[in-house]
Amino acid sequence: MLMPHPKDVRTLLSRYATARLAHAERETLKSATQLDDVSYTLCVATATTEINDALAAADRILAQPPPAASSRP
Numbered sequence: 001m002l003m004p005h006p007k008d009v010r011t012l013l014s015r016y017a018t019a020r021l022a023h024a025e026r027e028t029l030k031s032a033t034q035l036d037d038v039s040y041t042l043c044v045a046t047a048t049t050e051i052n053d054a055l056a057a058a059d060r061i062l063a064q065p066p067p068a069a070s071s072r073p
Contacts, residue, residue, distance in 0.1 A: 004045045006066065009058050012042045016055075 004012075015038045023031035039051045046057035 003061060006062055006064075008045065009061050012038065012045060013055075013058055016042055016051075 016035075019031065019035040019038050023035045039054070042054040042058065043049055043051065046054045046061070048054040048057055
């Protein structure tokens with residue numbers, strides 16, 4: 001399985017937190033759609049089907065040592 005880069009995971013987690021807060025503050029169709037979209041993307045990126053599983057997988061990805069730097073010029 002391909003693993004997403006930790007930077008991408010952090011970005012998705014930030015988007016998820018922002019969308020979740022916005023939806024909690026004011027539930028609108030737009031906020032629900034944004035939350036659904038980022039939840040789906042986070043699930044796809046972590047190869048899960050439930051947001052709680054995706055969040056746990058994201059935590060595991062971020063807990064791993066950073067990838068080695070490329071030696072390409």
